[in-house]
Amino acid sequence: MFASTSRPELIPIGVVESPLTDMASAPKQGYEGAPDAWLVFEPAVLEGLEGLRAGDQVILLTWLDRARRDVLRVHPRDDVRNPMQGVFNTRSADRPNPIGLHQVEIVEIDAPRMRVRNLEAVDGTPVLDVKPVIRQTP
Amino acid sequence: MFASTSRPELIPIGVVESPLTDMASAPKQGYEGAPDAWLVFEPAVLEGLEGLRAGDQVILLTWLDRARRDVLRVHPRDDVRNPMQGVFNTRSADRPNPIGLHQVEIVEIDAPRMRVRNLEAVDGTPVLDVKPVIRQTP
Numbered sequence: 001m002f003a004s005t006s007r008p009e010l011i012p013i014g015v016v017e018s019p020l021t022d023m024a025s026a027p028k029q030g031y032e033g034a035p036d037a038w039l040v041f042e043p044a045v046l047e048g049l050e051g052l053r054a055g056d057q058v059i060l061l062t063w064l065d066r067a068r069r070d071v072l073r074v075h076p077r078d079d080v081r082n083p084m085q086g087v088f089n090t091r092s093a094d095r096p097n098p099i100g101l102h103q104v105e106i107v108e109i110d111a112p113r114m115r116v117r118n119l120e121a122v123d124g125t126p127v128l129d130v131k132p133v134i135r136q137t138p
Numbered sequence: 139m140f141a142s143t144s145r146p147e148l149i150p151i152g153v154v155e156s157p158l159t160d161m162a163s164a165p166k167q168g169y170e171g172a173p174d175a176w177l178v179f180e181p182a183v184l185e186g187l188e189g190l191r192a193g194d195q196v197i198l199l200t201w202l203d204r205a206r207r208d209v210l211r212v213h214p215r216d217d218v219r220n221p222m223q224g225v226f227n228t229r230s231a232d233r234p235n236p237i238g239l240h241q242v243e244i245v246e247i248d249a250p251r252m253r254v255r256n257l258e259a260v261d262g263t264p265v266l267d268v269k270p271v272i273r274q275t276p
Contacts, residue, residue, distance in 0.1 A: 010146035048210040050224030072186040086188030088268040130226040
């Protein structure tokens, strides 16, 4: 399924199933009252989940496919009272490469499905990657 | 330069300039003795940097263009004494979508260049995104 290539083309490894369907009404950040969601992984990548367990904190990367890529300045949090900022100084979904970063807790794994806590991504959002949270130990 | 499209194709917004040239000898994580590096941004995205300042902590997303995308299980930290794990339970560069996540401090901005502290990405690595570190305030 995956070619060993360095071309910057993304391959969705799964998709978000969520009760959130509308970006405008979704929370801006997961800790702001977002619901649980399911991630449904492609059969071809299931081996890559080996070792992950309920209770683990992971960083989920998604492709925010409803975002605008031609925007470089925004009012943070879509609030016109906030002065315009460069998108790289905000967490706006609108940006040249709309990759979403979400720290979530794994609640349950029932391959190819994984339930996670507090995910603000909307239903149908493609999943790009899962990484463990690193704790720096000196 | 940027079309308003949702196709999952990445557009490098800049490139890493670093004394690190060899992945094998680069530190695994930035806090493990990585050097300072320069990010050189594309002129078309400079407006997006507005508001960022020296001293800010940011999350840098890169495209790890030397990674293998057809690998789903690895020995963590390339050490065969570590039992094989799914790549999504590791920070291995080898994974279906080799996006690097790096938390760095901005040391100096001299547009289109930005110097950052402790970056383990090697010279020539494409830059995809910069996001501020969020501090959760209840």
